[in-house]
Amino acid sequence: MRSSSPDSTAKANGARPPADLEQLMFSKEIGELIRGCMDGLPVNQREAFVLREVEGLGTGEICKILAVSVTNFWSVDASSSRQAA
Secondary structure, X not given: OOOOOHHHHHHHOOOOOOOOHHHHHHXXXXXXXXXXXXXXXXXXXXXXHHHHHHOOOOHHHHHHHHOOOHHHHHHHHHHHHHHHO
């Protein structure tokens, strides 16, 4: 019976090798900071931010989803940017 190393087992199962620990810790810290900022936003501002920055949607698409005018969207977007800073 042939013994396989953990690396060969991970590769055979399609798993990727572990990421650099420092980079992983940095990513987690950044994620926590972003979540903390977003938790402080009102719901409409949080939704607009996620749709634009995470989903990559354009202004017109976001306005349709949130049922707001373009003018109202820019007001919401500017408010969320000021609060996040």
